[in-house]
Amino acid sequence: MTKTFTYDDVVRYLYAETTQQENALIVEALALDDNLMNFYLDSLELQQQMNRIVRVPSDRVINRALNYSCNYHITQPVELSV
Template structure:
């Protein structure tokens, strides 16, 4: 089989974030079957993405409470 498409690390990242077409998905998946280094890169990136997806980006309730308390007790210097 002659392969005319070469998957890159950028393609793998796009694949992880569902930014590839169905045709690209097929080509990338085929490349992952035959390229051990690309597969390892994919697995590492998938693990990193999973960890990043678990990060809480909004402030905690405690942080918001501390901000409100500071605001309530703030006395400007006159």
Template structure:
């Protein structure tokens, strides 16, 4: 019986969330299905672009976080005893 793979399966493969058996079957399906291979290559490109995104908070945001955290005691809570 031939397994039909979906785009969701390809995404799982892309993020290494598939088993070794599934990997082999998905690679075979990619070789036989041009649409699936095209989706895989597009997804691989998108994943690569997303990995390059760097978000840096503004100085104002960092300042507000520090100010908020300074409201709390630096003492650690006492251990619970039973």
């Protein structure tokens, strides 16, 4: 019986969430199905682009977080009576 792989399976393969046995079958499916291979290559490129995204908070946000942290007062919990 031939297993039909979906785009979801390809994404799982891309993120190493498949077993060794699934890997072999998916690689074979990629070699035989141009649409699946094109999806894999597009997804691989998107993954690489997303990995290059760097998010840096603005100075304003950093200062607000630091200010909040410096002014935060810890209140002691009330002792529970038994």
